[in-house]
Amino acid sequence: MKLQLQIKMNQALFIRNPEQSELGKNIIQHSIQLIDKNGFEAFTFKKLAEDIGTTEAGIYRYFENKHKLLVYLTAWYWGWLEFQINYQTNNIKDPTVRLKRVIKLLATTVEDDKLTGHVNEGLLHQIVISEGSKAYLTKQVGEDNKLQFFKPYKDLCAVVGNIILECSPKYKYPRSLASTIIEMAHFQNFFMNNLPSLTDFGKNKEETEVVAFLNDLVFSSIKKA
Amino acid sequence: MKLQLQIKMNQALFIRNPEQSELGKNIIQHSIQLIDKNGFEAFTFKKLAEDIGTTEAGIYRYFENKHKLLVYLTAWYWGWLEFQINYQTNNIKDPTVRLKRVIKLLATTVEDDKLTGHVNEGLLHQIVISEGSKAYLTKQVGEDNKLQFFKPYKDLCAVVGNIILECSPKYKYPRSLASTIIEMAHFQNFFMNNLPSLTDFGKNKEETEVVAFLNDLVFSSIKKA
DNA sequence: TTTAAATGATAGCATTACTATCATAAATAA
DNA sequence: TTATTTATGATAGTAATGCTATCATTTAAA
Numbered sequence: 001m002k003l004q005l006q007i008k009m010n011q012a013l014f015i016r017n018p019e020q021s022e023l024g025k026n027i028i029q030h031s032i033q034l035i036d037k038n039g040f041e042a043f044t045f046k047k048l049a050e051d052i053g054t055t056e057a058g059i060y061r062y063f064e065n066k067h068k069l070l071v072y073l074t075a076w077y078w079g080w081l082e083f084q085i086n087y088q089t090n091n092i093k094d095p096t097v098r099l100k101r102v103i104k105l106l107a108t109t110v111e112d113d114k115l116t117g118h119v120n121e122g123l124l125h126q127i128v129i130s131e132g133s134k135a136y137l138t139k140q141v142g143e144d145n146k147l148q149f150f151k152p153y154k155d156l157c158a159v160v161g162n163i164i165l166e167c168s169p170k171y172k173y174p175r176s177l178a179s180t181i182i183e184m185a186h187f188q189n190f191f192m193n194n195l196p197s198l199t200d201f202g203k204n205k206e207e208t209e210v211v212a213f214l215n216d217l218v219f220s221s222i223k224k225a
Numbered sequence: 226m227k228l229q230l231q232i233k234m235n236q237a238l239f240i241r242n243p244e245q246s247e248l249g250k251n252i253i254q255h256s257i258q259l260i261d262k263n264g265f266e267a268f269t270f271k272k273l274a275e276d277i278g279t280t281e282a283g284i285y286r287y288f289e290n291k292h293k294l295l296v297y298l299t300a301w302y303w304g305w306l307e308f309q310i311n312y313q314t315n316n317i318k319d320p321t322v323r324l325k326r327v328i329k330l331l332a333t334t335v336e337d338d339k340l341t342g343h344v345n346e347g348l349l350h351q352i353v354i355s356e357g358s359k360a361y362l363t364k365q366v367g368e369d370n371k372l373q374f375f376k377p378y379k380d381l382c383a384v385v386g387n388i389i390l391e392c393s394p395k396y397k398y399p400r401s402l403a404s405t406i407i408e409m410a411h412f413q414n415f416f417m418n419n420l421p422s423l424t425d426f427g428k429n430k431e432e433t434e435v436v437a438f439l440n441d442l443v444f445s446s447i448k449k450a
Numbered sequence: 451t452t453t454a455a456a457t458g459a460t461a462g463c464a465t466t467a468c469t470a471t472c473a474t475a476a477a478t479a480a
Numbered sequence: 481t482t483a484t485t486t487a488t489g490a491t492a493g494t495a496a497t498g499c500t501a502t503c504a505t506t507t508a509a510a
Contacts (some may be wrong), residue, residue: 016487023488039364044466055489060468134359139264141419154422172425173438179416179423180409180442187408188401194366197379198404200397213398219404221445241456248457269497285499373455 078152095166303377380433393447
């Protein structure tokens with residue numbers, strides 16, 4: 001029997017569920033490739049349709065617009081990552097070890113997950129680094145938030161925040177530290193590769209250095225308290 | 226005699242220097258208002274032209290496209306902020322006091338600077354919070370960086386990094402900590418107001434709490450070393 | 451005062467971001 | 481099985497966006 005992993009997605013993110021048809025899965029797969037290759041600004045449903053070999057109208061039957069598709073992709077990623085974190089930190093008792101594992105998962109290259117046929121997690125990770133913030137840095141963030149579009153991100157942040165609290169029950173900023181870790185895992189990576197003088201990793205460009213920085217940041221913050 | 230503050234801008238960011246004509250200053254002033262009001266995605270040169278009472282072509286004589294204008298605005302802000310930091314931390318000997326002052330400048334509401342007639346720094350600060358990352362989260366970041374578009378940001382980061390080193394000469398990640406402070410000063414503010422569960426400030430929504438968090442983060446990181 | 455530079459007015463064009471319609475193919479139910 | 485819903489493909493069309501070009505006029509500099 002073949003195992004399969006499905007991330008439960010918010011229904012309001014799509015018109016037709018892309019996981020339930022070949023065309024839908026093609027939309028996910030090719031949109032990840034195209035956004036990664038050309039960036040979100042240059043990405044259009046027309047180009048996506050041509051890439052897949054369908055028509056623009058076909059895409060619009062699944063997603064209202066490219067913003068919703070981006071939110072879908074990032075939400076999927078956060079959901080998948082939370083699963084990875086739960087899976088990979090299962091059985092680890094020591095919360096500091098667990099927190100280190102989480103930081104590593106957030107800040108290092110993602111290998112393709114064989115359980116999800118149409119999603120290339122490695123590329124999706126790159127998209128989340130380069131385009132992820134654009135999912136919420138909009139004027140509609142309030143409405144989108146009401147529709148729970150960012151729940152997977154917030155859930156992940158809560159999970160990380162709770163591990164922080166386990167490490168250090170009196171620490172005063174578990175949520176903010178969690179969102180700082182998540183954002184900086186991505187931004188320091190982006191800076192390292194594109195604006196290296198904003199980091200201390202320009203020479204080697206090693207993800208392990210980002211991990212080391214985040215570990216230092218986090219554990220000096222929470223140990224002191 | 227009337228004092229006037231001019232930020233020296235990268236020539237490659239504009240076609241015609243907007244600081245040297247009434248129309249140019251109107252472009253800056255009204256673009257800040259419009260982007261703040263409707264967001265960068267909804268912002269177009271057509272709407273800007275109508276708002277000013279000129280024509281689209283008129284705007285294009287100053288800026289190649291709206292991306293360059295956004296980069297211009299953010300670069301201007303970083304340049305202005307570095308001036309503010311130098312000005313306001315001048316004469317302060319203790320680097321920890323200076324660093325605290327910098328964090329406060331980064332993370333609290335900006336009042337309008339009377340020395341710059343056409344720029345509303347308060348609004349511009351909001352734009353940098355909500356849209357600033359879009360200036361570099363693009364596929365052209367490499368080319369833009371070669372043209373030195375992000376120099377003001379990198380300079381500011383270097384200034385903050387140097388203060389960190391003064392506080393703690395052995396600290397290993399001054400640049401990364403500096404960019405973390407800068408980014409998080411904005412992101413925690415955005416989260417607090419729009420996705421509050423990503424922070425610990427949702428109840429009161431006080432900027433002073435962001436400042437307290439950043440101070441805690443920074444000084445526990447650098448003291449330990 | 452002539453010349454140059456900046457602006458205003460208008461036109462035009464390719465692309466984007468959709469919406470609508472109709473035919474056909476595939477899946478499902480009667 | 482046929483009937484019928486459902487998904488897809490093909491094509492059209494439209495308003496807005498992101499520009500470029502031209503020419504007349506106003507303003508400023510030589």
